[in-house]
Amino acid sequence: MEKIINLISQLESKIPFQEKTNPSVSNATVGWQIEHSLKTILLIIETVKKSNPDNYKWKFNKNKLFISIIGFIPRGKAKAPKVVLPDENIKEEILKDSLEKVKTALKDWEKLDKNAHFPHPYFGNLNKKSTEWFLYLHTNHHLKIANDICK
Numbered sequence: 001m002e003k004i005i006n007l008i009s010q011l012e013s014k015i016p017f018q019e020k021t022n023p024s025v026s027n028a029t030v031g032w033q034i035e036h037s038l039k040t041i042l043l044i045i046e047t048v049k050k051s052n053p054d055n056y057k058w059k060f061n062k063n064k065l066f067i068s069i070i071g072f073i074p075r076g077k078a079k080a081p082k083v084v085l086p087d088e089n090i091k092e093e094i095l096k097d098s099l100e101k102v103k104t105a106l107k108d109w110e111k112l113d114k115n116a117h118f119p120h121p122y123f124g125n126l127n128k129k130s131t132e133w134f135l136y137l138h139t140n141h142h143l144k145i146a147n148d149i150c151k
Contacts, residue, residue, distance in 0.1 A: 001109055007139040014146050015095050022149040033146040035086035037139050038098040043084055044118050045105040048131055053115035056127055064123040073141040
């Protein structure tokens with residue numbers, strides 16, 4: 001989880017550039033990238049915390065294997081669920097509030113059962129370890145986009 005916390009700190013450092021855009025990289029702003037990442041982390045953590053570890057069952061997933069092998073999410077290939085799409089009008093206060101919510105939600109992560117899980121739309125059920133893998137992958141994906149927008 002340390003790697004994810006590090007990425008969250010890097011997202012936080014991008015807040016001053018929240019309104020910056022670069023249409024050759026993305027139609028979304030840096031603020032959108034930050035808020036989407038934070039909303040995703042928060043929703044997933046809440047889902048994992050509410051899950052029943054006894055209900056987790058591993059199942060092979062070719063999409064997860066492919067992304068594990070290449071080590072990144074290709075840009076423009078997946079569509080985010082509506083529940084993690086930010087509003088168009090993202091303000092600094094919203095980003096800071098989301099950041100604090102994520103930091104609070106992460107506090108109990110280590111105490112969760114190894115089979116606490118999250119149903120991913122492309123990768124299937126992800127246990128705690130696989131969820132950490134996905135959170136890192138996804139957050140890093142949007143941080144890279146934010147960095148490219150700022151260049």
